[in-house]
Amino acid sequence: MSTPPDAASDLTPAAPVRAADSGPAEEARKLPLLALLALATAVFVTSLTETLPAGLLPAMSADLGVSASATGQTVTVYALGTALTAIPLTAATAGWRRKRLLLASMSGFALANTVTAVSSVYGLTMAARFVAGMAAGLAWALLAGYARRLAPARLEGRALAVAMAGIPVALSLGVPAGTYLGEVTDWRTAFLAMTGLTLVLLAWIAAAVPDRPGTRSGQRPGMLRALRMPGVPAVLFVTLVFVLAHTLLYAYVAAFLDDLGMGGSTDLVLLEFGAASLVGIWVVGARIHRRLRGLTVAATLLVALAAALLGVLADHPPFVHLAAVVWGLGWGGVPTLLQTAGGEAGGDRADGAQAMLVTLWNVAMAAGGVVGGLLLDTVGSGAFPWTLLVLLVPVLAVVLRARTHGFPARRAGR
Structure with a gap:
């Protein structure tokens, strides 16, 4: 197996072979932390904005003049905006330079959040949330490959782990903080705080994130051809089902604990x-x-163990609390693992594989909310x-x- 290809829309002429790392101190100097933390903040803001309405439903419902369940669909429509547009937008912008594309997507994201904040019309709010999901999906489809291309070959995994750290931070710290801000x-x-943070992020990206080229002229992502790459279907299946499993519990963890x-x-x-x-991310x-x-096997088993603890010893x-720790240890590195597996399995169609991965990730999140709601209403949170x-x-x-493709037992050059 060759050196892992870059992720979404990053098909470029082969780069020169990078020199081997000479030691931990040199590796640390080579890892562009300031740029990677900017990408992690983009992941944080987009992940937090997706789930933020969950903690603000009563106030949003009152202002928009609709029921809590209707307001809850602002989370679903965000995920649909990503799921329905990530692939076509990735294809349409494949030739754009990466920094320009990231700045454009985050600018659209800031605008959509601003409209959400000032809107008093339910339909306009839903449209703004859909646009925010579109912008987030486009950003997500390029962030994994962008992060890996900013680091030396042997540090690509660490670079991706730093960038993906925004997900658990958003879920564990950002959502409670956003809910508290909404309450006070x-x-x-x-x-509006999300808009402000995004404006700061735009300046950060402009100042600290190096640019990279997009696809060579004439090349565009091949989604269907990516599906024929050995290992890609396996990675996509694992992404869909693993994220669905996680989301149906996480989305209703407050109801579960309340019961x-x-x-x-x-x-x-x-x-x-x-x-x-965060510990799981560091280990990965x-x-x-x-x-x-x-x-990947360990992450699956840890999340399964956490579920078993909650099923048997929840009283x-x-x-x-132990289950929450085990769950976090297992789940923390999953985004990094799946993004890396998708990029490598996709080979020279890594851009198509990553766009499909982002799409299925959000389909799974939307489905997790629906399935979790049905379970809660029919059989209960248990x-x-x-x-x-x-x-x-x-x-x-x-x-x-x-074990041969997708999640190989042996990876060439590793």
């Missing part, structure tokens, strides 16, 4: 999950260049851990079977 001020201020009589501990449980996720970033397959609060366990069985089976 109002929900519009929370969305256990632990509603007052929701913030603490999320904090434990987030802190453990340090080992992914040699242990992608083993780390004992200490085990719930079904969440067991459903998660059932979904993880085929995930583990596909990862174990895809």
Whole structure:
């Protein structure tokens, strides 16, 4: 297997062979942390904005004059905006230089959040959320490849881990902070804060993130051809089912804890999950260049263990907190693992594979909200851990079977 290709829309002439790293100190100097942290902030802002309405539903519903369930669809329409447009937008902008494309997508994101913050019309709010999802999906489709191309070959995994750290930080710290801000001020201020942060990020990107070229003239992402690449279907399946499993529990974790009589501990449980996720990201970033397959198996088993603890011992609060830590350890590195696996399996069609991965990721998030809601209304929150366990069985089976392509046991040059 050749050196991992760049991710979304990053098909460029072969780069010169990079020199081997001479030691930890030199490696640290080569890792462009300031630029990578800018990309991580882009991941953070887009991830947080997707789920922010979940903590602001009552106030948003009152202002928009619709029910809480209708307001909840602002989360779904955001995910649909990403799912429906990531592939065509990635194809249409494949030739753009990466920095220009990232600045354009984040500018559109800031505009959409501003409209959301000032709108008093439900239809306009939904349209703005859809546009925000489009901008976020375009950014996501290029961020993985961009992060990897900013680092030396042996540090690509660490670079991607830094960039993807924005996800657990957004879920564990950002959502509670946004909810608190909405409570002490109002929900519009929370969305305006997202706009303000994005404006700061635009200046940061302009000043600190190196540019990279897009696709060579005449080349465009090949989505269907990417599907025929060995390993790509396996990675996409794992992405769809793993994210679905995670989301159906995470999206309703407050309801789950409330039913256990632990509603007052929701913030603490999320904090434990987030802190453990950061540890998981660090471990994956340090080992992914040699242990992608083993780390993916370990992540699946850890999340399954957390689900089992919640299913069997949820009546004992200490085990719930333990499960949150185990869950975070397993889930934290999953975005990095799947982005890396998709990029490598896609070969010279890595751009198409990454665009499809982003699309399926958001389809899974939208589906997780729907499936979780149905479970909650029909059989109760106690079904969440067991459903998660059932979904993880085929995930583990596909990862174990895809030992040649997708999640290879051996990676050339690693």
